[in-house]
Amino acid sequence: MPLAKEEGLGVISYNPLAGGLLTGKHILAEGPTSGTRFTLGAAAERYQDRYWHDREFNTVEALRTVADLAGFSLTTLAVAWVLSNPIITAPIIGASRPQQLADNLKAVELKLDDSLKQKLDDLTAEYRRGDSLR
Secondary structure (H helix, E strand, O other), X not given: OHHHHHHOOOEEEEOOOHHHHHHOOOEHHHEOOOOXXXXXXXXXXXXXXXXXOHHXXXXXXXXXXXXXXXXXXXXXXXXXXXXXXXXXXXXXXXXXXXHHHHXXXXXXXXXXXXXXXXXXXXXXXXXXXXXXXX
């Protein structure tokens, strides 16, 4: 990211909703929701290995609380947070049905205030260090 900023490169972020985890539809104790990236195809195991852990679900719950207090869906808030980074050109969203686009598209118009952005930055700091912690 610092290199992209320094060189004026565009950055297209992949997986801003963590394979759907940041939609809030998954429940750890119930297992992956059928028909999602966590259950379909060759990538299902990789998604589960990467995201299906207590730490991630605890973070989702903390983010859900912030989203509720701010009056936005978790999906909208997550995509808006990605878009709030001036380095990001665009996020790659993975809607599989037209109705899933609504919350994603609302994020384009949402301007996060500094306090809200800081809360999100604080809650996600450990994830932005890269894969070395996994």
